[in-house]
Amino acid sequence: MKTNIDEYVDNGTRNIYNIKSEAESAKKILGLSEEIVRNISKEKNEPDWVLDIRLKALDLYNKMEDPDWGPDISYLNIDELLTYVKPNTGENRSWEDVPDDIKEVFDKLGIPEDEKKSLAGVGAQFDSEMIYHNLTEKMKELGVIYTNFDVAIQEYPELVKEYFTKAVPLNDHKYIALHYALFSGGSFVYIPKGVKLDQPLQSYFRLNEKGAGQFEHTLIIVEDSASLEFIEGCSAPGYNELNLHAGCVELFVKNNAYLRFSTIENWSKNMLNLNTKKCYVEENGTIEWIMGSFGSKVSMLYPLSVLNGRNAKCEFTNISFAGKGQNLDTGFKVIHNAPNTKTVVNAKSISKDGGICLFRSYSWVKKNAKNSKLALSCESLMMDSESRSDTIPVNNIETSDCVFSHEASIGKISEKAIFYLMSRGMSEVEAKALIVRGFAEPIAKAFPVEYAVEMNRLINLELEGSIG
Amino acid sequence: MLKINNLYTIAEDDNDKKILNGLNLEINPGEIHVIMGPNGSGKSTLANTILNNPRYIVTQGNIEFEGKDITNMRTNEIAKLGIFMSFQTPEEIPGITLAHFLKSTKKSITGEKQSIVELSKEISDNMNKLDMNKSYLNRDFNVGFSGGEKKKNEILQMLTYNPKLVILDETDSGLDVDAIKTVVKGISLYKNDNNAVLIITHSTKMLEGLKIDKVHVLVNGKIVETGDISLANYIDQNGYKKYLGDNHEN
Ligand SMILES: Nc1ncnc2c1ncn2[C@@H]1O[C@H](COP(=O)(O)OP(=O)(O)OP(=O)(O)O)[C@@H](O)[C@H]1O
Ligand SMILES: [Mg+2]
Numbered sequence: 001m002k003t004n005i006d007e008y009v010d011n012g013t014r015n016i017y018n019i020k021s022e023a024e025s026a027k028k029i030l031g032l033s034e035e036i037v038r039n040i041s042k043e044k045n046e047p048d049w050v051l052d053i054r055l056k057a058l059d060l061y062n063k064m065e066d067p068d069w070g071p072d073i074s075y076l077n078i079d080e081l082l083t084y085v086k087p088n089t090g091e092n093r094s095w096e097d098v099p100d101d102i103k104e105v106f107d108k109l110g111i112p113e114d115e116k117k118s119l120a121g122v123g124a125q126f127d128s129e130m131i132y133h134n135l136t137e138k139m140k141e142l143g144v145i146y147t148n149f150d151v152a153i154q155e156y157p158e159l160v161k162e163y164f165t166k167a168v169p170l171n172d173h174k175y176i177a178l179h180y181a182l183f184s185g186g187s188f189v190y191i192p193k194g195v196k197l198d199q200p201l202q203s204y205f206r207l208n209e210k211g212a213g214q215f216e217h218t219l220i221i222v223e224d225s226a227s228l229e230f231i232e233g234c235s236a237p238g239y240n241e242l243n244l245h246a247g248c249v250e251l252f253v254k255n256n257a258y259l260r261f262s263t264i265e266n267w268s269k270n271m272l273n274l275n276t277k278k279c280y281v282e283e284n285g286t287i288e289w290i291m292g293s294f295g296s297k298v299s300m301l302y303p304l305s306v307l308n309g310r311n312a313k314c315e316f317t318n319i320s321f322a323g324k325g326q327n328l329d330t331g332f333k334v335i336h337n338a339p340n341t342k343t344v345v346n347a348k349s350i351s352k353d354g355g356i357c358l359f360r361s362y363s364w365v366k367k368n369a370k371n372s373k374l375a376l377s378c379e380s381l382m383m384d385s386e387s388r389s390d391t392i393p394v395n396n397i398e399t400s401d402c403v404f405s406h407e408a409s410i411g412k413i414s415e416k417a418i419f420y421l422m423s424r425g426m427s428e429v430e431a432k433a434l435i436v437r438g439f440a441e442p443i444a445k446a447f448p449v450e451y452a453v454e455m456n457r458l459i460n461l462e463l464e465g466s467i468g
Numbered sequence: 469m470l471k472i473n474n475l476y477t478i479a480e481d482d483n484d485k486k487i488l489n490g491l492n493l494e495i496n497p498g499e500i501h502v503i504m505g506p507n508g509s510g511k512s513t514l515a516n517t518i519l520n521n522p523r524y525i526v527t528q529g530n531i532e533f534e535g536k537d538i539t540n541m542r543t544n545e546i547a548k549l550g551i552f553m554s555f556q557t558p559e560e561i562p563g564i565t566l567a568h569f570l571k572s573t574k575k576s577i578t579g580e581k582q583s584i585v586e587l588s589k590e591i592s593d594n595m596n597k598l599d600m601n602k603s604y605l606n607r608d609f610n611v612g613f614s615g616g617e618k619k620k621n622e623i624l625q626m627l628t629y630n631p632k633l634v635i636l637d638e639t640d641s642g643l644d645v646d647a648i649k650t651v652v653k654g655i656s657l658y659k660n661d662n663n664a665v666l667i668i669t670h671s672t673k674m675l676e677g678l679k680i681d682k683v684h685v686l687v688n689g690k691i692v693e694t695g696d697i698s699l700a701n702y703i704d705q706n707g708y709k710k711y712l713g714d715n716h717e718n
Contacts (some may be wrong), residue, residue, distance in 0.1 A: 415523070420559040422543035423519050423552075424625070425576030431544075434572065436565025438608070 002089040004336035017266050017295075019108050020237040021208050023101040025127060026210070029084040029421075034058060035180050040084050044150050044184070047157065057180030064174035071298045071327040071356075081244055082212035083182050085127035091148050092132050102126050106394075109235070111204050114450055119231075120199040121146045125216055127209050128184040136223065139197065145190035146201055149217045152188030160192060163219055165194040167250035167278040175274040179215050179246045183392045186216030186247065191226040191257075201231040207234075207271075211241035218249045221258065222285075225260040231448060235295065238268035242297075245271055251279035253287050255309065260288040261455055264451050266458060269325060275301045283309030283338070290446045293328055294458050302360060304333040305339035307369075319443040319455075322355030322387070323462055331360030331392075336369035345376040347391075348443055350436055351381030352462070359391045367398040376404070380410040381439050383432065383463075431464045469664050470495040470518070470551075470633055475529035477517050477689075485706060487513045487524065489689035496631070497510040500678055502700055503668045505686030506708045511668045514686070515635045519543050522710055525620045533633070536592045539630040550632030554604070556668075561609040567591070570628055572620045577629050591638050594627040602646035615642035623654045634658070635666045652677050672704045690707050 027043075029036055037058050041051040066073060092098050095112045106112060106124055115122040121135035123146065130148040139146070145156065150162050170180050187203045207214045222228050236243060245267060253259045259279070267273055279287045287305050295312040306315040314334055327443045334343045349357035359378050378388030391408045413435055421431035436459050437444075444452040470493070477488040486621050487510045495501050504510050517524045518531055530539040538546050561569060570591055574582065595602055598620050610618050618638050626634055636655075640648050652674060655665060659678075667674065675697065683699040684691045685708070692711050693699065 414559070417561065419516075419519075419521050419523075419543060419562075420555065421573070423547050423555075424573035424629075425544050425547040425578075426573065427542075427544050427576075430572075432574065434564060435561065438561050441563030462681045 017235045017237065017268070019105050021101050021105050023099065023126075023208065024088050025085050025209060026088045027084070027086040028082050028376055030082055031079040031100070032058070032081075032083055032181070036083060040182065040184065041097045043084075043086070047155060049161070050153055053165065053170070054181050054183075057177045060171050061174060061177035061181055061350035064171075064177055066077045066174060067300075072175055073274070073298060073300075074374040076242065076244065076272060078178070080211065081242075082121045082209055085185060085209045085212050087129055087131055088124045089131050091130050091151070093134055095132065102131055103369050105206060105208070106132075106204065109204065109206070109233070110450070111202075114202065118199060118450075120197050120201050121201040123148065123187045123201075123203040125185045125205045125214075125384070127207060127212060128214065130185045130187075133187070135201075142195045143192040144195060144197070145188065147188050149186040149188045149219065150184070152219070156188070156190070159221070160188065160219070163221060163250065163252060165250075167252065167280055168248055168276050173277060175225070175246045176248060176276045179217070179248050179276070182213065182215045182424075183217040183248070184215055186218045187220075188218075188229070189220040189230065190428050191222045193223040194225045195223075196227040197229065200231050202231040202233065204233040205247070207236040207243055207245065207267075210239035211243065213244040213246065216247045218247070218267070220250070220261075221252045222254060222257040222259045224254045225256040226254070229448075230262070231259040232261070232263040233262070233350070234265045234267060236271060239270050241270060243268070243271045244372045245273045245275060247275050249275075249277040249303075251277070251287065253279060253281045253285040255282045256284045257282070258286045260290065262290040262447060262451065264292040264447070264454060265295060269295065269297050269323075271296040273299040273301065275299075277301070277303035278312075279305045281305060281309065281312040281314065284311045285309060286313040286315070288315040289317065289332070291318045291330075292443070292447065292451070292455055292458075293318070293330055294462065297326060299328045299330055302331040302333050302362070304335070305343070306335045306337060307343070308337050310338050311340045311342075312338060313341070316343070316345045316347070317443055317446045318359075319440055320349040320357045320359070321459065321462055322351045322357045324355060327358075329356075329358045329360070331358075331362070334364070334374070336363075336365040336372045336374070338368065339370045339372065341369055341372045343374045343376075345374075345378075346443065347378045348440060349380045349389050350383065350439065351380070351387035351389050354386040356388045358389075361391070361393045362396075363393070363404070364396040365399060365402050365404070370399055370401040372399075372402045374404045376406045377441075378408045381436065382410070382412045383436075385412065429463055433460050436463065469497050469534060470666075472518075473532070475517070475528050475531065477513060478527055480523045480525055480541045483699075487689050488517065490529070491686075491690055493684065493691065495664050495666060497664055499681040500659070500665045500667065502675060502680055502683045503666065503686050504670065504683065504700060504703050506712070509686045510689040511686055512556050512637055513689075515637045515668060516693065518551060518635065519546050519553055522640070524696045544576070548579065551635070552626055552629055552631035552633070553635040554619070554626060554637060556637040556641075557608055558618045560611045560613075560621055562611050564609050565606055566609050567605040570625070571606040574628055577607050588622055591624075591628055594624055598654055602626060616644060616647050619643055620647065620651065623651050627654060627658055630658070632662070633664050633666070635668070637668045639667075640669055640671060640672065645673075648673055649677075675700055685711060
């Protein structure tokens with residue numbers, strides 16, 4: 001039982017993300033086969049209908065090909081991947097009951113502390129299983145449900161059946177099929193009609209085991225006139241072995257409902273992050289996506305919003321930071337499927353030391369989406385000439401009664417500005433960090449306060465890591 | 469205080485472009501010097517070279533500050549020694565407020581932790597001296613500032629850091645008559661027997677009300693004449709014909 005936090009010390013800033021816990025796991029499964037999928041299902045005591053989904057998904061996975069576009073991920077060998085890693089504890093309601101070696105990791109990440117200060121509920125996953133879930137009494141009394149996804153299958157089967165796989169289908173792409181074959185952990189959230197949460201819920205996903213995959217499933221239903229802010233954090237310590245994250249997020253925002261879904265993701269640089277997110281928004285509903293992508297070796301992530309009811313709204317705010325050896329292929333997709341629907345996209349990317357940031361956008365405005373508005377803005381900052389940044393917009397606009405605007409700018413960090421700041425006493429690293437912070441500021445403002453601070457820390461860490 | 473010995477520079481991205489050609493200059497504590505010269509003669513290059521802007525390469529000669537050779541020192545280290553330059557074209561830093569900028573750069577320059585309250589008061593006093601509106605503190609640094617406002621912002625920084633040597637690169641250009649007076653007032657308030665000022669300018673307006681010790685004429689990267697304030701007035705009247713003519717004969 002040892003936590004190795006001194007591994008990465010940079011100008012006095014400890015990289016808390018790199019804490020390698022030597023917590024013993026209770027069970028590890030290597031590779032993928034029908035037997036393995038059946039075993040995982042049995043381990044979780046699942047009803048047959050869930051096992052059927054897993055098996056169907058496995059079959060699809062075996063038949064499907066890697067995408068013929070985007071970054072190369074052909075080196076992923078599923079037979080060498082730990083597809084299920086069970087931590088040495090069940091799910092706890094109190095941090096006191098979480099084993100010390102696991103609790104220490106979450107303490108360092110500041111999760112229990114944030115919970116006390118400003119959260120209505122917290123879930124924490126370690127490798128393949130949730131090890132903690134808790135919701136304030138007040139929320140429980142209001143009928144809010146916030147549990148482990150596996151628990152939801154057992155306790156709210158009707159509700160889960162109604163929504164599970166309905167936003168993201170099994171055959172969406174190869175890695176979502178893999179996800180449905182192996183899914184484990186994640187959060188289930190149900191906000192009843194009219195209930196407005198004044199504090200956020202937060203789920204934190206930590207992948208500790210080297211060479212392992214994480215396949216959590218998050219399902220959120222925000223009923224009519226209800227309102228929720230959900231925060232998702234992800235990180236992993238760095239290893240040489242390839243890790244895989246193929247999570248899935250399904251969101252349902254009903255009439256007049258509001259959901260803000262914030263993600264700050266700092267996977268280690270050995271992570272393949274092939275995540276899938278989708279949201280259905282009904283009449284007058286609002287989805288706000290706030291995303292910060294810092295880590296991973298390769299990311300492929302393009303949240304889709306379907307604006308299904310009149311006046312439905314989507315706001316998408318994203319920042320990506322790619323350093324050496326990172327290829328962040330991200331973006332967003334929207335389908336306007338009703339009149340008066342509105343989309344606002346604000347995306348920024350920073351690339352350095354040969355890092356690649358690509359932002360893809362796909363906007364489909366259907367014929368019935370009269371009087372809809374889309375405003376897209378993408379800005380890229382490159383720290384040097386080896387780095388790459390680009391935006392690829394694809395638009396499919398079927399009605400002329402639509403206001404569409406797209407602004408894109410790609411630029412290199414200004415040598416003049418760096419000199420100016422250095423003439424004011426700042427080192428080159430400090431000068432660059434200040435410029436990047438300023439560039440990211442409009443996005444940082446959208447994040448919850450703790451995460452905005454975190455983001456600035458990440459930027460400093462990323463920049464200090466390589467220079468000097 | 470500042471001693472420049474036989475300085476030659478070329479541009480980093482254009483090695484054939486010789487900009488400074490054997491320049492000599494000495495400034496003592498308490499003095500105010502003026503450099504005048506035609507467009508493109510190398511005035512901004514001189515200011516940038518003193519702060520070791522990597523875009524300029526010194527091929528010969530050196531620069532000393534308080535007895536120390538600073539020719540190859542990093543720009544931020546030179547700034548920390550107490551040399552400040554007011555830029556001819558100040559930069560904009562989107563997303564960083566003026567207040568944030570002043571606080572973090574003051575700390576970088578002095579290396580000291582000053583209480584926020586004390587520093588805020590200092591900044592506020594300096595803004596009063598320069599007739600600057602304090603709401604600018606919450607605006608992004610120089611973003612959307614007018615040309616004159618940017619120049620005043622340079623002088624605000626000068627007062628806030630309180631350096632030993634100040635280089636003002638055409639701080640007066642773009643300023644209205646009243647703003648020039650305000651800037652001159654700022655310089656007078658800053659100036660004492662231990663610090664020094666180098667004013668780069670195209671006009672004599674900014675020199676009124678200041679006690680000028682020396683005026684240098686810079687042509688083709690070299691100081692061709694040094695005199696007192698009357699030399700500035702002569703150039704104001706007659707321009708640089710005389711010196712350019714000399715060159716033709718060479
Ligand atoms: N980075 C550079 N690369 C190439 N040439 C340069 C560079 N910087 C300056 N120069 C050239 O060097 C010469 C001097 O430029 P400098 O900016 O120092 O002139 P100046 O005296 O300040 O002029 P002004 O009065 O117009 O401000 C000019 O001919 C200019 O074009
Ligand atoms: Mg100039």
